[in-house]
Amino acid sequence: MASGLNTILGVNLVTPKGVVAHTEADSVQAPGELGEFELLPGHIPMLTALKPGVLTIGTKARARYAVGPGYLRVDPSGAVEILVEQAQPAKDIDADGAKKDLANAEAELAKWGDKPQDGDYVNLQARAGWARARIDATTH
Amino acid sequence: MPSLKAIRTRITSVKNTRKITRAMKLVSTAKLRRAQDALTQARPYTQAISRVVSELSAVAGTDSHKLFEERPLQKAMIVVMSSDRGQAGAFNANVTKAVERYAANELSAATEVSLRIIGRKGNQYFSRRRATITSFDAAPVGANALEVAREMANRVVDDFTTGKVDRVFVVYNEFKNAASQAVRVKQILPVVTEEATALTTTKADAPGSGDAGDFIYEPNKQVLLDRLVPLYVQILLYRAALESITSFFAAQMTAMENATKNAGDMISALTLQFNRARQASITKELAEIVGGAEALKG
Numbered sequence: 001m002a003s004g005l006n007t008i009l010g011v012n013l014v015t016p017k018g019v020v021a022h023t024e025a026d027s028v029q030a031p032g033e034l035g036e037f038e039l040l041p042g043h044i045p046m047l048t049a050l051k052p053g054v055l056t057i058g059t060k061a062r063a064r065y066a067v068g069p070g071y072l073r074v075d076p077s078g079a080v081e082i083l084v085e086q087a088q089p090a091k092d093i094d095a096d097g098a099k100k101d102l103a104n105a106e107a108e109l110a111k112w113g114d115k116p117q118d119g120d121y122v123n124l125q126a127r128a129g130w131a132r133a134r135i136d137a138t139t140h
Numbered sequence: 141m142p143s144l145k146a147i148r149t150r151i152t153s154v155k156n157t158r159k160i161t162r163a164m165k166l167v168s169t170a171k172l173r174r175a176q177d178a179l180t181q182a183r184p185y186t187q188a189i190s191r192v193v194s195e196l197s198a199v200a201g202t203d204s205h206k207l208f209e210e211r212p213l214q215k216a217m218i219v220v221m222s223s224d225r226g227q228a229g230a231f232n233a234n235v236t237k238a239v240e241r242y243a244a245n246e247l248s249a250a251t252e253v254s255l256r257i258i259g260r261k262g263n264q265y266f267s268r269r270r271a272t273i274t275s276f277d278a279a280p281v282g283a284n285a286l287e288v289a290r291e292m293a294n295r296v297v298d299d300f301t302t303g304k305v306d307r308v309f310v311v312y313n314e315f316k317n318a319a320s321q322a323v324r325v326k327q328i329l330p331v332v333t334e335e336a337t338a339l340t341t342t343k344a345d346a347p348g349s350g351d352a353g354d355f356i357y358e359p360n361k362q363v364l365l366d367r368l369v370p371l372y373v374q375i376l377l378y379r380a381a382l383e384s385i386t387s388f389f390a391a392q393m394t395a396m397e398n399a400t401k402n403a404g405d406m407i408s409a410l411t412l413q414f415n416r417a418r419q420a421s422i423t424k425e426l427a428e429i430v431g432g433a434e435a436l437k438g
Binding site: 014019032033034044045046047048069070071081085086118119122123126 | 188
């Protein structure tokens with residue numbers, strides 16, 4: 001998929017449930033750990049952490065996804081590998097369901113209080129993050 | 141000798157049982173195929189995350205990260221993958237036996253072995269034996285396996301980082317093929333990857349590791365490890381859950397096939413018995429008639 005001229009990005013979006021997208025695009029917008037960023041062809045090799053948010057592949061023919069935490073890796077050959085815990089195309093998202101999930105998770109988090117923030121707390125945060133990502137993917 | 145009517149009732153009942161076992165076999169065959177697909181689909185992700193985690197640990201050094209930290213074994217935790225239902229031969233018994241054996245032998249040095257159980261059958265078994273059960277979740281079906289694995293991963297990562305446990309293992313049935321499954325015990329924390337150790341040595345030996353140095357790491361290597369190693373733990377558990385689901389259907393398929401065969405054998409044996417009994421009663425009746433006629437002749 002790596003083009004020598006680097007005018008196009010070979011993008012591979014992978015989740016544990018399989019390859020979600022295997023395509024070529026002129027750009028990728030991703031929710032980086034340090035903030036949203038846009039990746040263009042010819043980028044130097046990079047490995048970056050992604051937080052739950054909205055991933056957009058392409059500027060002209062845009063494909064939007066809600067994605068969970070993961071990473072984005074630009075290979076020395078220029079191929080872009082995006083690995084996320086989960087991904088859902090924006091058009092398939094049930095926005096009301098996501099809002100309900102978010103409300104549930106936030107209510108649970110609010111109840112948490114002074115209890116030690118253990119693995120179950122992390123799970124709730126992850127659920128809230130994923131719900132927010134889905135809502136964002138449908139609203140923009 | 142049971143009466144004709146009794147035998148006929150038994151035959152009908154065994155025939156009904158056979159219908160059920162045959163249907164269950166067909167259902168588990170179909171589900172087995174779907175579970176195998178899920179295993180195949182998880183492969184690209186598993187390979188990619190293993191590769192990135194090993195690359196990253198090679199450049200960042202594994203001793204610096206808490207999830208790689210080897211501590212003296214005091215408290216161990218075992219994640220038990222069992223099923224909610226039975227009728228799958230020795231599926232659950234194999235897992236529970238392996239857990240007990242592993243705890244008694246390999247973990248004999250540990251002062252405490254706690255269990256996080258997935259699947260009702262495992263929970264029943266261990267709560268009857270008063271084992272230390274930290275958590276219990278229902279067995280995943282294909283659709284929520286990832287969620288179950290994610291939540292379990294976050295919990296064990298937390299247990300490990302806060303020092304509640306020093307080692308975490310997972311025990312599950314590994315799917316070899318439809319006819320055979322084998323119980324596997326795998327250490328998940330501290331993280332040991334065969335690929336990681338192999339890669340560390342080759343990276344250190346090879347002078348051409350320059351391209352790794354050209355990489356930009358954002359935010360930085362440590363944070364990336366913080367984010368990605370839990371994902372790696374999660375995928376280990378996800379794979380174990382998928383293997384377990386697949387094995388369950390394979391075991392159920394075999395068990396139900398045997399049950400169907402046994403029912404068939406039983407039906408032929410009962411039919412034979414039924415025919416014999418019927419013949420005996422006819423012979424007896426004939427003998428009585430003949431005897432009566434003889435008596436009338438005087």
